[in-house]
Amino acid sequence: MSIATAPTSDIALAELLADPFTVYATMRSLGPIVWVPALGRYCVTDHDQIVTMERDSERFSTADLSSPTVRALGQSIISKDGEAHRRERASCEPALRPKVILDDWAPVFQRNTDAIIDTFVDRGRADLAEDFGSRLASRNITDMLGFDEVSDETMLRWSRAIVGGCGNYLDDPDVWAACDTARSEIDDAVASSADRLRSEPDASIISAMANADGNLSVEEMGRNAAVIIGGGINEPNHAITIAVLGLLTNPEQRAQVEADTSGDQWKRVFEESLRWIAPLGITLRKTRHAGEFAGVHLDEGANLLGMFAAANRDPERHENPDAFNINRAAQPHLSFGSGPHMCMGVWMARMSIGQIALPTLFRRLPGLRLAEPVKVVGDAWTDWMFRGLRHLDVGWETS
Amino acid sequence: MNERVPISYLTPDGERHAVEAVAGDTVMSTALANHIPGILANCGGAEMCATCHVYVEQDFVNQLPEMDDEEDGLLGFTASERQPTSRLSCQLVVTHELAGLEVRIPEAQV
Numbered sequence: 001m002s003i004a005t006a007p008t009s010d011i012a013l014a015e016l017l018a019d020p021f022t023v024y025a026t027m028r029s030l031g032p033i034v035w036v037p038a039l040g041r042y043c044v045t046d047h048d049q050i051v052t053m054e055r056d057s058e059r060f061s062t063a064d065l066s067s068p069t070v071r072a073l074g075q076s077i078i079s080k081d082g083e084a085h086r087r088e089r090a091s092c093e094p095a096l097r098p099k100v101i102l103d104d105w106a107p108v109f110q111r112n113t114d115a116i117i118d119t120f121v122d123r124g125r126a127d128l129a130e131d132f133g134s135r136l137a138s139r140n141i142t143d144m145l146g147f148d149e150v151s152d153e154t155m156l157r158w159s160r161a162i163v164g165g166c167g168n169y170l171d172d173p174d175v176w177a178a179c180d181t182a183r184s185e186i187d188d189a190v191a192s193s194a195d196r197l198r199s200e201p202d203a204s205i206i207s208a209m210a211n212a213d214g215n216l217s218v219e220e221m222g223r224n225a226a227v228i229i230g231g232g233i234n235e236p237n238h239a240i241t242i243a244v245l246g247l248l249t250n251p252e253q254r255a256q257v258e259a260d261t262s263g264d265q266w267k268r269v270f271e272e273s274l275r276w277i278a279p280l281g282i283t284l285r286k287t288r289h290a291g292e293f294a295g296v297h298l299d300e301g302a303n304l305l306g307m308f309a310a311a312n313r314d315p316e317r318h319e320n321p322d323a324f325n326i327n328r329a330a331q332p333h334l335s336f337g338s339g340p341h342m343c344m345g346v347w348m349a350r351m352s353i354g355q356i357a358l359p360t361l362f363r364r365l366p367g368l369r370l371a372e373p374v375k376v377v378g379d380a381w382t383d384w385m386f387r388g389l390r391h392l393d394v395g396w397e398t399s
Numbered sequence: 400m401n402e403r404v405p406i407s408y409l410t411p412d413g414e415r416h417a418v419e420a421v422a423g424d425t426v427m428s429t430a431l432a433n434h435i436p437g438i439l440a441n442c443g444g445a446e447m448c449a450t451c452h453v454y455v456e457q458d459f460v461n462q463l464p465e466m467d468d469e470e471d472g473l474l475g476f477t478a479s480e481r482q483p484t485s486r487l488s489c490q491l492v493v494t495h496e497l498a499g500l501e502v503r504i505p506e507a508q509v
Binding site: 055089090093096097098099100271330331332336338339340342344346347 | 431439441442443445446447448449450469472473475476478507508509
């Protein structure tokens with residue numbers, strides 16, 4: 001008996017950009033895996049199949065050496081598998097475990113959050129993406145990495161240059177130049193911090209890498225710092241705008257959260273926001289050999305996208321999935337991925353955003369409201385892979 | 400090699416799932432291989448997620464591998480309440496001494 005080939009979805013890239021969630025629903029209706037010529041890739045939209053794919057690095061590799069991600073970052077922690085991956089990942093993990101985040105980093109995140117709110121609290125209005133989310137994420141990552149002195153502006157420039165490089169499928173030389181400059185500056189900053197942190201270890205990520213048993217080279221540390229700067233600023237900023245939008249457009253849920261003093265409701269807000277609109281929509285894999293997956297045949301070297309954002313809206317898993325609802329039955333979402341490459345910053349994100357940034361914003365900005373209506377699709381949003389609001393203009397009462 | 404060890408999982412709905420584990424595997428990976436509901440193991444055993452939480456039957460608590468600092472720290476962040484018998488099943492390697500082990504799966508992992 002021959003195995004079926006995957007169904008084809010003839011969606012256009014423009015449709016995906018304009019209204020991704022409608023396109024995801026179309027893909028899901030065709031089956032757990034579809035071939036999408038517009039992307040030149042198979043798209044996996046089923047939660048369980050994505051988990052299976054992410055767990056099985058014997059069959060599915062992250063090391064697509066021809067991808068812009070590897071051109072941008074070199075072969076970093078996100079493009080290695082097995083023991084090579086494990087060694088580098090284990091060197092970072094001591095700085096990112098939840099107890100360290102709670103004991104060592106929560107006070108830093110709170111201080112950074114308050115300092116940034118101080119700069120605009122009297123104004124009565126702000127753009128929460130530009131004025132708050134991106135700056136807070138920059139500052140938190142600067143501190144957690146263990147950099148000596150890097151301005152928010154520099155961190156943002158580095159982050160955008162790296163994200164731009166990872167998505168540079170058009171091979172734009174200016175994008176590569178900006179990315180290469182950022183990489184080289186990051187390497188210098190990492191080398192300088194690592195020197196200091198070898199003699200004065202602390203709770204930071206560079207300290208953990210520089211003092212790990214595995215003896216990471218400066219090049220390895222630099223690549224991993226670049227991954228963290230690329231992912232650790234964009235996505236937290238987007239998570240903040242998504243969560244604030246969810247609460248401000250659902251007043252009864254907002255009232256429920258603001259009445260809570262335990263912090264439990266904020267946990268729900270955070271997880272539901274990420275389920276609703278995944279800031280990182282996809283993960284990349286490549287088959288190591290031919291075989292069957294999700295009921296279809298895949299050749300060796302087939303490129304796959306695990307579609308987190310699509311799986312998170314599957315009505316078979318999440319009732320009325322398009323609605324923002326913090327009271328839905330708790331179900332795992334895929335916005336942090338799963339398996340060996342699951343987001344290392346998961347506890348940092350939960351703490352710095354879910355337990356600190358969001359509650360502090362709503363407490364310190366009384367009567368927080370949207371300055372103008374925001375649509376859930378359209379130009380206000382960045383692309384489908386890295387999704388968030390470009391701007392989120394809000395107002396509040398000042399005394 | 401590949402010695403089979405009977406262990407069982409008690410799911411929150413009261414159902415008992417008896418399986419033949421392979422010595423050397425973990426209680427977490429055995430649950431995944433046997434499609435036991437309620438063990439999510441999001442991070443795949445890296446001690447980063449706390450979604451493979453189990454309560455170990457009292458008789459076996461002292462026969463388990465010792466808890467390291469990472470596991471102890473992570474057990475403070477489980478979705479269901481930590482109890483004295485709480486463990487992360489990714490850290491429980493099956494040995495023949497654990498024949499008859501029963502673990503209870505908590506109500507929630509997320």
